[in-house]
Amino acid sequence: MKVLAQFKTIPNYVDFCLPELKSLIAMHNLDWREVFKHEFVYEGQENSNINNDLINTSPYYPYMHHQNKKLNQKKQLLPINASEIRHTSFRRFPFVYLEFPNVEICQQIIQRSILIDVFIEIISEATNYEDIVKFADKEILFKHNQEDQKILFEVDPYNSHLTQQEIIDRIEIITESLNMRGKIDLKNPQKKFWIMERHVDPFTKQTDSSIINTLLDIYFGVEIGRSKSCTRISQKENQTNKYDLRQRAYLGPTSTDNILSFLMCNQGLTRSGDMILDPFVGSGSLIIPPTHFGAICFGGDLDPRVLHGFGVGRLNKKSQFYQKNQEYCQEMKPKIMLNFEQYELNKPNIIRMDCINTNLREVEIFDAIICDPPYGFRAMTRTAGKKEKKRNRKDKQSTNANTQEDEAQNEEDDQQIGSPLLKQVEQAKIVDEISNQMNGLEIEGNSTQLKNEEEEKKNNENGEERHSYAPTLTVSVDYIVNGLVRLANRVLAPGGRLVFLYPIERENYNSTGIEKLNYPNFTLVDYSENPLSEKKSRILVTLKKDKSVKEFLEQEGYKNLDEMNEQNQFQNQTESQQ
Amino acid sequence: MRLLSHNLLQCNVKNCKSNNFPLKIQVDKSNIINCEFRKEPLVKLIPKLDWSALAITVHNLAKNKDFPEKYNPALLDDLKFMQDLHRILMETHIIEGALICEGCNKRYPIKNGIPNMILNDEEV
Numbered sequence: 001m002k003v004l005a006q007f008k009t010i011p012n013y014v015d016f017c018l019p020e021l022k023s024l025i026a027m028h029n030l031d032w033r034e035v036f037k038h039e040f041v042y043e044g045q046e047n048s049n050i051n052n053d054l055i056n057t058s059p060y061y062p063y064m065h066h067q068n069k070k071l072n073q074k075k076q077l078l079p080i081n082a083s084e085i086r087h088t089s090f091r092r093f094p095f096v097y098l099e100f101p102n103v104e105i106c107q108q109i110i111q112r113s114i115l116i117d118v119f120i121e122i123i124s125e126a127t128n129y130e131d132i133v134k135f136a137d138k139e140i141l142f143k144h145n146q147e148d149q150k151i152l153f154e155v156d157p158y159n160s161h162l163t164q165q166e167i168i169d170r171i172e173i174i175t176e177s178l179n180m181r182g183k184i185d186l187k188n189p190q191k192k193f194w195i196m197e198r199h200v201d202p203f204t205k206q207t208d209s210s211i212i213n214t215l216l217d218i219y220f221g222v223e224i225g226r227s228k229s230c231t232r233i234s235q236k237e238n239q240t241n242k243y244d245l246r247q248r249a250y251l252g253p254t255s256t257d258n259i260l261s262f263l264m265c266n267q268g269l270t271r272s273g274d275m276i277l278d279p280f281v282g283s284g285s286l287i288i289p290p291t292h293f294g295a296i297c298f299g300g301d302l303d304p305r306v307l308h309g310f311g312v313g314r315l316n317k318k319s320q321f322y323q324k325n326q327e328y329c330q331e332m333k334p335k336i337m338l339n340f341e342q343y344e345l346n347k348p349n350i351i352r353m354d355c356i357n358t359n360l361r362e363v364e365i366f367d368a369i370i371c372d373p374p375y376g377f378r379a380m381t382r383t384a385g386k387k388e389k390k391r392n393r394k395d396k397q398s399t400n401a402n403t404q405e406d407e408a409q410n411e412e413d414d415q416q417i418g419s420p421l422l423k424q425v426e427q428a429k430i431v432d433e434i435s436n437q438m439n440g441l442e443i444e445g446n447s448t449q450l451k452n453e454e455e456e457k458k459n460n461e462n463g464e465e466r467h468s469y470a471p472t473l474t475v476s477v478d479y480i481v482n483g484l485v486r487l488a489n490r491v492l493a494p495g496g497r498l499v500f501l502y503p504i505e506r507e508n509y510n511s512t513g514i515e516k517l518n519y520p521n522f523t524l525v526d527y528s529e530n531p532l533s534e535k536k537s538r539i540l541v542t543l544k545k546d547k548s549v550k551e552f553l554e555q556e557g558y559k560n561l562d563e564m565n566e567q568n569q570f571q572n573q574t575e576s577q578q
Numbered sequence: 579m580r581l582l583s584h585n586l587l588q589c590n591v592k593n594c595k596s597n598n599f600p601l602k603i604q605v606d607k608s609n610i611i612n613c614e615f616r617k618e619p620l621v622k623l624i625p626k627l628d629w630s631a632l633a634i635t636v637h638n639l640a641k642n643k644d645f646p647e648k649y650n651p652a653l654l655d656d657l658k659f660m661q662d663l664h665r666i667l668m669e670t671h672i673i674e675g676a677l678i679c680e681g682c683n684k685r686y687p688i689k690n691g692i693p694n695m696i697l698n699d700e701e702v
Contacts, residue, residue, distance in 0.1 A: 272616075272618070272619070273616070273618050273619030273622050273623075275623070275626075294616075294619075296582070296619060296623070298583065298586075302696065304692075304694070307692055308689075308690060308692070333690040334690040334691060334692055337691075346613045346614075347611060347613070347671075349579070349580055349582060349583040350691070350692050351579070351583060351587070351692065351693055351695060352692055352693065352694040352695060352696060353695040353696065354695075354696060354697075357590060357697075357702060358590070359587050359588060359589075359590045359695040360586050360587065360588075361586060361587065361588040361599055361628075363586070363626065363628070365586065365626045
C-alpha cells in the first residue's frame with residue numbers, strides 16, 4: 001500500500017529523518033529500496049509557472065515550516081554540503097511516499113518513530129481542488145467514509161497561512177462534493193482526514209514577489225497512524241516528553257537529550273530482549289530508551305563520580321520526582337539507578353571499567369553498542385593507563401595532524417588544558433579529587449570498613465599511596481573511536497550496530513570526512529548531523545559489523561584480534577606519515 | 579551487579595592469561611529486586627552465556643547442586659527451571675562484595691552494586 005509520511009520539522013534533527021526511517025524499516029526486515037520505490041514527492045514533476053531553481057535553492061525545506069518563521073534568523077541552522085546532497089529530494093518538502101506490505105507494519109513503524117509525525121493514505125493529489133474531487137480514489141474513500149463515523153479534518157498549508165474561514169471553505173468543498181457523511185467530532189474522531197497544501201517557499205531568494213503564496217499542490221488523504229511522540233498529541237500522552245531532561249531526577253554533566261537518545265536507540269535497531277552496551281554510560285541517558293523498549297542494558301564508565309553521584313552528577317531539584325521523594329533521592333545509591341526508579345524501568349547492569357582496555361570477555365554477545373564518547377569538547381576524554389601512554393598520544397597527534405579535523409581537535413585540547421606541564425598538574429588534581437571522594441564513600445559504608453583496612457594494608461605493603469586507582473589520561477578523538485571499534489569487534493554480534501556521536505568542526509566538514517571512517521569489518525550504514533552551534537556540530541554515525549571476528553580474522557589471515565589491531569595501527573601510522 | 583554481568587567479566591591484569599574467568603565472587607550483601615519474567619529474552623540469552631562458568635558460580639554461591647552442569651536445550655521448555663534461572667540471572671543483585679581472580683588474586687571491589695574493574699597503574 002502506498003503511504004505518505006509526514007516528518008517532524010525539528011531544526012536540529014532534520015538530518016535524522018531518513019536514517020531513522022531506514023532503521024525502522026530494517027527492524028521489520030524489509031528492504032528500504034523496496035519501501036522507497038515511489039519517487040519522492042515533487043521529484044521529476046514540473047510546474048510551468050514556477051522557476052524550479054527557486055525551489056531548489058531553498059536549503060532544507062523542512063526548516064522553513066510555516067510555523068517556525070523565527071528559525072530563518074538563526075545562523076546555525078544553515079545546512080552543510082554533505083547532507084544537502086544526500087537529502088536533496090527530501091529537503092523541499094517534509095513528505096515522502098512509501099510502499100508498505102500492510103497496515104500493521106505501518107502502525108508498528110509509526111508507533112516507534114520519533115521524527116515521523118503521521119502516515120497518511122492518499123485519496124487524491126492534484127494542483128487544484130476540482131481535480132482533488134475528480135480524481136479521488138473511490139475505493140479508499142468508500143472504505144473510510146461511513147455514515148455513522150465521527151470524523152475530523154486537519155488542514156495543513158505549507159509555507160502559507162489560512163484563515164479560519166478559508167479552512168472551513170476547503171473542508172466544505174471536499175465534504176460536499178465527495179458526499180462525506182460522517183459527523184464532525186473534534187474530541188474523539190474515529191477517522192482523521194488530511195488536506196495538505198504546498199505553497200512556494202517564501203524564504204527562497206526570489207526576485208518576483210508575485211509568486212509568494214502560489215499554491216503548488218494539494219494532498220487529500222486519511223490518517224492511518226500517528227507517532228507516540230507526535231507534535232499534535234497532548235503532552236501527557238507524548239512518549240518522548242515523559243523522558244524530558246527537565247523532569248529527570250538525576251543528571252550528568254552531558255546528559256543526552258531525550259529525542260537524540262531515542263533516535264540513537266532506533267539507529268541501533270533495539271528490539272525487546274536485545275543486549276545493549278553503552279561503554280560511556282554516565283547518567284544513563286542512552287540506555288533509558290532501550291530499557292523502555294525491553295532491552296537488557298549494560299553500562300560501563302571509567303569515571304565513578306556520575307555513577308555514584310558525587311562531583312559532576314547532580315540531582316535535578318526542579319523535577320517533580322525529586323520534589324516528591326527528596327529523602328529517597330538523597331539516600332539512593334548508586335545515583336544512576338535513580339533515573340530507572342523514576343521511570344519504573346528494569347535496572348541496567350552498571351560496571352566501572354575502561355572501554356579501551358576492557359574487562360568484557362571476548363564473546364560476541366551484544367546486539368548494539370550505543371554511546372556518546374567524551375571527546376573533550378564538553379567533558380574530558382580519559383582512559384586508565386600508565387604515564388607512558390601520554391607519549392603515545394602525542395605521537396598520535398602528530399601523525400594524525402594531516403587531517404584538519406584532528407588539528408582542530410588538538411587545538412581544542414591544548415586550549416582546554418594548556419601546556420603539557422599544566423596538563424600533568426590538572427591530572428594529578430583530578431586523580432586526587434577522585435580518590436578523596438572514593439575514600440569518603442568507603443567511610444560511609446560500615447559494612448565495607450573491614451575490607452578497607454585490608455586494602456589499606458595491602459597498599460601500604462606495596463609502598464603505595466592510599467588510593468588504588470590508576471591515573472586517567474586525556475586522549476584524542478581518533479584514539480577513542482579506534483578503541484570503540486576494537487571493543488565492538490570484540491563483543492558486538494555479527495550484523496550488530498555500533499552507534500556513536502562524532503564531533504566535527506562545521507567549516508572543515510564534508511561528506512568525505514565521515515566516509516573516511518573506514519574500519520576493518522565494519523560498514524558505514526548512515527550518518528546524520530546534529531548542529532550544536534554555528535561552528536561545532538556532531539555526527540551520529542551508525543556502523544554495522546559485517547562478520548563474526550573469527551570469520552573475518554581467518555579471511556584476512558590474522559591470528560587474533562590483537563594482531564589485527566596492531567597491524568592496522570601500524571598501517572594508519574605509515575599512511576599518515578606519507 | 580547481576581550474575582549476568584559476572585558471566586561477561588574476566589580479569590584483565592597484564593600477563594594474567596590463564597584461569598582469569600570466571601571470577602570468584604565474595605558476597606557481603608545481596609538483594610533480590612523483582613522484575614517481570616519474560617521467556618523470550620532468556621531463550622535468546624542462554625546460548626550466548628558461558629554455561630559452565632554459571633554452573634560453577636551457582637554451585638559455589640547457593641550450595642545448590644541441582645543446577646545442571648551442562649546446557650541442554652530441553653531445559654528451555656522447563657518453565658520452572660526458566661523461572662529459577664530468571665531469578666538467578668536477572669533478579670539477584672550483589673550489592674557489596676568483591677570479584678576475585680583465581681589466576682592472579684586481583685581483587686575487584688563491588689560497591690553499591692557496581693563492580694570496579696579499573697586496574698592499578700602497574701597492572702595495565
